[in-house]
Amino acid sequence: MTEETSAAEPRGISRRALLGGGLLGAAAVGAAGFGLGRATTGEASAGAATPGTFAFTGEHQAGIVTPAQDRLYLAAFDVTTNDRDDLVALLQRWTTIAARLTQGLAAGSYGPSSGPYDAPPDDTGEVADLPPAGLTITFGFGRSLFVTPDGTDRFGLADRLPDALVELPHFPADNLDPARCDGDLVVQACADDPQVAVHAIRNLSRAAFGAATIRWTQLGYGRTSSTSTAQRTPRNLFGFKDGTANLKAEDPAHVAEHVWVPAAAAAADSRDSAWLTGGSYLVARRIRMTIETWDRTSLREQEALVGRTKGEGAPLSGGTEFTEPDFAVTGRDDQPLVAMNSHVRLAHPTHNGGVRMLRRGYNFTDGNDALGRLDAGLFFLAFVTDPRTHYIPMQNTLSRDDGLMEYLQHTGSGLFAVPPGLPDGSLVVGEDGTPITTSASPFVGQALFA
């Protein structure tokens, strides 16, 4: 990737130069991105769809409708303090660091070429020569931050718990590992270079010392959804195109309807959840695929279960990838060409009350199990306006009826409320253009604590 081309002249923004000191004039942290412009990274994603730098601030957090980057590192955290001020300070630090990292800066201003030599550097350094690679960092809050399973209100937030931030029900065939579930906080880091995404989580985790520790993490590669019409439909580990009918950023009316939490949600809530207006809900499900079994099934069976052709991704009712499936058309013996238990039928909006999701999942491969089988599958991520209408009913249907379930196991799960973005220009910016954490620093999710 970039390493090969940048020996002589790194393209895009190099953190190395920035680590040494302030090259940047003061600027708002917003659409203008530290005044660095939207430089491309030198990755192949030189098209407009994936510039190398995404603004950190905005009406919504980045990393949702942002064209899906190719790599993911997601971490769920347990908050280890019971002090509300410590929690706020953590979110302030995280906001500052995330703003810096996404703009191609080091986590803090003390870098490897600028002392003090007798302190650890502010940044762990392994991306010092790499461009931002489209990094976005997205924060969310789990139900347990508001009220623990035993009913404790640790931070005085219980009266701010949104009705929709439910405990997900046990779905048929769930096989969840508690060590891969839930969490008080979640951080989704997406980038086109895994080293950049891992670096972000590592440095945020480091900044959480004494306030929060990692509960579980998930690495993903090969995004399994497009979130922009400029992106090609990728394939999941079943070898099929995935996300053909996904919501796309270029369809703002449907995104507004199905992704963002409207003011009306707070008005209808039993508690004060206005802080979440303009935010979203993140559903995370680690779905292991029984790869070896799938690989021994016939092409006919695979296509019947999915309801699409494997090569083109066209619905079995005919046409090409983007042809709408015709669920009524029948073939031999009057059987529907798109089988009743096929995934495309059961997951289609017409069979789910018209609801749609913005999916943003990734393939994962976490080595192999003791029998030599791949521990691999799909890390499902979806952003929705309300999981009670937009995920739970559909997943109940799929878990019960989807023929694909024979080859799937849900092994991890999480639901998080994702607050809206930080307004452009709201971050305190220092002389070198970098945001500064103070006791009054604005932070993502601040309205929750107001």
Add this chain to the structure above:
Amino acid sequence: MTEETSAAEPRGISRRALLGGGLLGAAAVGAAGFGLGRATTGEASAGAATPGTFAFTGEHQAGIVTPAQDRLYLAAFDVTTNDRDDLVALLQRWTTIAARLTQGLAAGSYGPSSGPYDAPPDDTGEVADLPPAGLTITFGFGRSLFVTPDGTDRFGLADRLPDALVELPHFPADNLDPARCDGDLVVQACADDPQVAVHAIRNLSRAAFGAATIRWTQLGYGRTSSTSTAQRTPRNLFGFKDGTANLKAEDPAHVAEHVWVPAAAAAADSRDSAWLTGGSYLVARRIRMTIETWDRTSLREQEALVGRTKGEGAPLSGGTEFTEPDFAVTGRDDQPLVAMNSHVRLAHPTHNGGVRMLRRGYNFTDGNDALGRLDAGLFFLAFVTDPRTHYIPMQNTLSRDDGLMEYLQHTGSGLFAVPPGLPDGSLVVGEDGTPITTSASPFVGQALFA
């Protein structure tokens, strides 16, 4: 990466077109690469250093001096058959599939758009739209293939065991997990796209059904060595540049001396190991870093332990990254500027009898442990002419004296004999230009069975 740009017009070789049938004229599988030329992939590695397709055949196997790709998936296998013919047939199938995959073809000719519909497709399909992304596949043999730890000669190969294919000694501070060690066979898949590397191992593993099963695997990202002068020196997870002094492909004399097994080695061996002439030895070590502890040490301490500056990577004796360290120069209190226990001093050829290695390692992050600490580090890979002279003495020194060892744990280990390449033009090629497995198919390592 490529996904973003290829919606309208995939660059490089698309497997999708190839899966449908024979687009290719007959060609030798060699430097000409199926007549596909050396198309670039559309990745950022458009420079000459990493073309998108590497020849599978040649004097040496690809994936050794090949400019290090950015991603790794390596799998060690246990052979489950005791039948020598089954083992040979496996290696024939693997050779054919590897030749195909590296040239951008599917694992077999029955793809998702070409029946028979009542059989599983030959290829699992998830890279159908992706270019080869610089894929190389490199095969090796573990000591246990020749003689099991209890002395059994399962395949009649005991009299072919090279003297240098030893059991690695227990090094000071080793903390090896047997489930991450050894193996009868090893397959190293490197590519610029992890989906391509994982796909290769998956399809080879599938083809091993009934003959071998995966013993352990390792995913890597962010190569930690350059193997070409055209590549920039990357950084490891300590945040330091790694591999500045690595052997490079552009230095064939030193590569010949330190990487390839010479004919003289066989002449001196106690058994018949001529089959390995022109091959190499692969040392694999999974080195976990205690990241959190490292991140709390001062910059001064970090630099002293490494012996180089963190920003530039210059030796502490002065100069720039590629300046040779001066181990004699002293500073305050007559202490050497490059400390006696520093990594760069202890690992330097001048302190190791002049030996050098071709390192080809990767960073890894395998989630977190139960305490929330990153399970991350360096997956060390090196190709050497003889591990008895080129790895074991140095590792004994490092394990005993290197100050960095305080932050390192070796948790996995393997040593493999890597046979030479398959001569250009030696594969049987079918009408569509693809190699065909027959009972007489040539295969990597064939001389071992002659």
